[in-house]
Amino acid sequence: MKAPVDRVLPDTRSRILDAAELLFVEHGLDATSMRMITARAGVNLAAVNYHFGTKDSLIQEVFRRRLTELNRRRLAELDRLEAAAGGGRIKPSRILEAFFGPALELASDTENGGSTFMQLLGRTYTEPNAFVRQFLAEEFAEAIGRFLGALYAALPEVPREEILWRFHFMMGATSYAIAGTDALQLFAGRFDDADPTRFKPRLMSFLLGGLRAPLAEYPDEAR
Amino acid sequence: MKAPVDRVLPDTRSRILDAAELLFVEHGLDATSMRMITARAGVNLAAVNYHFGTKDSLIQEVFRRRLTELNRRRLAELDRLEAAAGGGRIKPSRILEAFFGPALELASDTENGGSTFMQLLGRTYTEPNAFVRQFLAEEFAEAIGRFLGALYAALPEVPREEILWRFHFMMGATSYAIAGTDALQLFAGRFDDADPTRFKPRLMSFLLGGLRAPLAEYPDEAR
DNA sequence: GTCTATAGGAGGATAGAC
DNA sequence: GTCTATCCTCCTATAGAC
Numbered sequence: 001m002k003a004p005v006d007r008v009l010p011d012t013r014s015r016i017l018d019a020a021e022l023l024f025v026e027h028g029l030d031a032t033s034m035r036m037i038t039a040r041a042g043v044n045l046a047a048v049n050y051h052f053g054t055k056d057s058l059i060q061e062v063f064r065r066r067l068t069e070l071n072r073r074r075l076a077e078l079d080r081l082e083a084a085a086g087g088g089r090i091k092p093s094r095i096l097e098a099f100f101g102p103a104l105e106l107a108s109d110t111e112n113g114g115s116t117f118m119q120l121l122g123r124t125y126t127e128p129n130a131f132v133r134q135f136l137a138e139e140f141a142e143a144i145g146r147f148l149g150a151l152y153a154a155l156p157e158v159p160r161e162e163i164l165w166r167f168h169f170m171m172g173a174t175s176y177a178i179a180g181t182d183a184l185q186l187f188a189g190r191f192d193d194a195d196p197t198r199f200k201p202r203l204m205s206f207l208l209g210g211l212r213a214p215l216a217e218y219p220d221e222a223r
Numbered sequence: 224m225k226a227p228v229d230r231v232l233p234d235t236r237s238r239i240l241d242a243a244e245l246l247f248v249e250h251g252l253d254a255t256s257m258r259m260i261t262a263r264a265g266v267n268l269a270a271v272n273y274h275f276g277t278k279d280s281l282i283q284e285v286f287r288r289r290l291t292e293l294n295r296r297r298l299a300e301l302d303r304l305e306a307a308a309g310g311g312r313i314k315p316s317r318i319l320e321a322f323f324g325p326a327l328e329l330a331s332d333t334e335n336g337g338s339t340f341m342q343l344l345g346r347t348y349t350e351p352n353a354f355v356r357q358f359l360a361e362e363f364a365e366a367i368g369r370f371l372g373a374l375y376a377a378l379p380e381v382p383r384e385e386i387l388w389r390f391h392f393m394m395g396a397t398s399y400a401i402a403g404t405d406a407l408q409l410f411a412g413r414f415d416d417a418d419p420t421r422f423k424p425r426l427m428s429f430l431l432g433g434l435r436a437p438l439a440e441y442p443d444e445a446r
Numbered sequence: 447g448t449c450t451a452t453a454g455g456a457g458g459a460t461a462g463a464c
Numbered sequence: 465g466t467c468t469a470t471c472c473t474c475c476t477a478t479a480g481a482c
Contacts, residue, residue: 209436
């Protein structure tokens with residue numbers, strides 16, 4: 001790499017993205033105005049339109065710069081697992097680790113804003129904004145497809161639509177846990193032993209238990 | 224009851240609440256303007272301020288009118304369970320049924336807007352608006368406290384903070400599943416067998432599996 | 447590339463007539 | 465109780481100077 005480091009401090013574009021990410025978490029996408037973003041980033045209002053065009057494009061770029069890398073890492077992990085298995089079965093717990101592990105890692109990265117972003121992402125899965133949902137779906141399509149396929153292969157005795165639903169439930173538990181930890185505090189009062197290092201094994205244990213639950217364990221009383 | 228039925232059609236106040244509920248789901252709290260609400264309700268703009276004062280108060284009332292009843296039913300179910308057990312242990316599956324059952328029932332009520340509301344509620348758990356979070360926490364405080372206590376008693380061998388976390392995960396899986404079913408469609412393409420009558424047993428089976436998962440089943444590799 | 451200035455419109459809220 | 469009319473604030477986006 002012979003390109004000289006011209007700027008060691010974040011440039012205008014990055015400063016805008018960082019500020020937007022933070023404010024989107026604090027106030028939501030709609031309630032965050034361009035003025036709030038540029039004020040926090042220390043740049044001029046017009047800089048946003050220069051670099052990103054519209055507010056929607058800015059939102060898209062906030063997600064894209066992190067999601068592309070996140071899903072790349074997930075797929076790399078899955079590739080590694082499949083190569084190591086050499087056509088044999090992969091343990092479901094390994095698959096869950098490959099999918100949720102990178103997300104939880106990012107969620108615990110408080111230095112580079114990863115935890116901020118994951119809070120935002122967790123909330124945005126249920127975002128009503130059609131534009132946002134559209135590109136989120138596109139960004140995730142490949143990873144979700146590959147991981148669902150891996151789970152189908154790892155659990156051939158479980159009906160596929162059941163796996164699909166359970167994957168959905170697992171995404172929900174994880175998103176919600178990441179996005180709304182303070183909601184738990186509100187509900188349950190002080191939460192002194194919220195040891196963040198224990199969060200991952202706790203969640204993984206729960207997810208695996210749900211994924212492998214007996215199919216008809218809970219009788220349908222409403223039938 | 225000797226009060227005559229003066230109005231059989233919804234009055235202005237109810238029409239505003241119904242319209243607001245629907246629009247909040249479609250566009251989110253912030254993106255829904257007072258003008259959109261009054262236009263859909265077929266009432267004048269000033270009627271909202273007359274009946275509710277501010278937009279925040281209107282939002283609060285949209286939630287309150289449904290949540291009070293929902294949590295009342297949950298607590299009634301729990302009372303019934305505890306009375307029937309007569310001091311003995313209650314099965315965790317019964318407790319989950321008492322808590323999540325009424326919510327799922329409301330979520331499948333498409334006639335009176337219950338499903339609309341539950342979609343809204345599921346999304347709002349991660350709402351950034353501080354005002355909204357505050358009264359949601361107050362509205363839920365009693366029910367959450369009672370049900371956590373019941374789970375503690377039902378699972379005395381499980382550490383309490385573990386139950387607390389798992390309750391949090393269960394709320395997440397449920398909220399997300401209710402709020403974002405169409406997200407699943409986006410991810411997984413066509414979803415032909417999304418039989419809504421099978422949703423409840425599927426979710427309950429998953430929740431119970433997660434709640435009863437072995438504690439250290441998933442090893443903490445990052446330790 | 448980044449700024450100032452402003453256009454052009456939508457927002458919540460209210461005063462006062464009916 | 466419900467309406468009309470209006471105030472003032474805030475928004476996104478852009479045009480054009482530097």
